[in-house]
Amino acid sequence: MHTASRRLRLAIASVLLANSASSFALNTATIVASALSPDCLEYRVTGICYWLYCTLTGCTVRTSVKVRHYVPDAVVSSYSNTGENPWIEVRAMSLPNPTAQAGGDGTTNEAHENNLAKFKNADVIGHPGGHVFGQFASAFGYNCAGAGTAFMPYLLSTLDTVAWRYNVPESLYPEALIPGLREIGTRTAMNLWGNVYPRGGFLHQVDDHKAAAVVAQRAGDIVTRRNQIHVYRPLLASPRTGYWPAGALMETDPSTGKWQELTPTLSNTCAVFPHGNTRAQARQGDYAWALWRPYSCCRRRGQVFLGSVDFM
Template sequence: MKVTATTRFRSPKSRKIGHSRAFTAAVLFVAAEQCLALTTPAIIASVTSLQCLEYRVVGICFWLLCTPFGCTVKTSPKVRHFIPELVVSSYSDTGGNPWGEMSALSMPTPASKGGGNLITPSPQRNNLSRFKNVDGIGYPGSSALTALAHGFGYACPTGATPLTPYYLSTLDPLAWRQAVPESVYPQALIPGMREIGSQALGNMWGSVYPRHGFLVQPDDFKASAVMAQRASDFITRAGQPHVYLPLQPMPSPGYWPPQPVMENNINNHRWQLLAPVIQTTCAIFPSPTIQSADGAYAWSLWRPYRCCQRMGQTFLFSIDFDGGQ
């Protein structure tokens, strides 16, 4: 019996077509990854969320206006709206801030070299710590927010300076990586104090203290969110044992900046997710989770401001009738 074997050969031309298609697919994949990167224009565009802004008239302000012809009392509406003050990034790899233009600010230093998580894929070993770097940088879209708020009436000025690095965890290695001295604070030692979520409701994500970069949490999004909450907690307070620039605007006549961030309080602050995807709504933690492939996340931190337009030389008083406090 004679058996004839037939072999199919690919011509050089077909090989070239195959390589060309593979190269084109690779280029498109890289382009798609770059399009998904968080950029400053994308952050500014995200400010148009009316749900995050929540503009409301909450009272009336009274001013004393004096001229050479006498004095009179003038009034102006007292408004309240939220303002995005910070872009808070929480990410595993040192130098891997998802906000591309700002990633150079947080490159590794001699005291802050390593990054990544102490985890394994095994579900039986999900009790190891995750580590996150955190950067808190002034929100770049203040003018866009002011224009949006002016569409409803008077707009409150922000207390944050755009693009200012209020906190870079790479410059705070003793507190962020060693938990010194916060590991011995009562808030860190007593269970149930300053927790994000609730043990009773079964949605506790982690504790605010000690405010450092490690947390035993199997969910990467939740761990990153806890780190962002921890950093915002001391950034919005003065005199904390960290290397940072406090974001604590001072009140003035007719201008009431927000109180320091407090977890679980939606009237005190809100988070808008920017990475891995940009959302058009705000929430507090706990919130729905969206996992990032590279362990990098970013949020806009919105806080409520109250103010009224100056109508005279002297501020007399204000009356609050709806959410003014």
């Protein structure tokens, strides 16, 4: 019976994703439906937790299953024109202000201007699909909580002007000055998309989709770390008994997080940058991804946590 129910939920999820893909604008309903992705969830039983359970008659050791899966923590938008976040309902969060005006790429109106810098704003906002995702994930078994709060702004580049538009002080960091450090892709594999540092809105990249992806990675890099020299709120949960939250996001490493494209095309799978999937170009230079991050947890079955054992 449980298997039949699980299959039914997966079928419903596929239908909702297909219907959302036909939607032109990126709105909250589309984003919520996108969270019903078994590929992005990647649910696994990884081990066993041990608990000491005591009553007036004595103590016993109880066990619970340790699971690991990904959670859609945030929507990361990367877009050219200030104030035009592709997620319609949250545009008012990042309108132009006296220190953050306009946007777009440098141009000379010539066809061979590939050497000019591109610019992208970036917003990291809590994923709105938490409740629906929780019900979806529970069909697989016990599920873990993520760090994101729906609609919470974790980074708005319009409020991070000094670091985002002037690269101060990160343009002087070793990661920004030494080729090969903190890069998305490699030169030897001929798939270099760009550098993570300096974590601002400017970069040189001919492909607009790749440029937006690099900027999204930069924004995710900032919010998944504490004490960065940016105006932001950390997107991190604190570990506790029987709960192991996601840590710092690292480029090209799916064990730290992965991306689900939301616009200009809606994907029902997740990947890390760089990847070989078809990359549609947005007409207005506006892109968005859901950032999925891994969490592990087990159900509490006693007063004292004795430890856990992971399967090979």
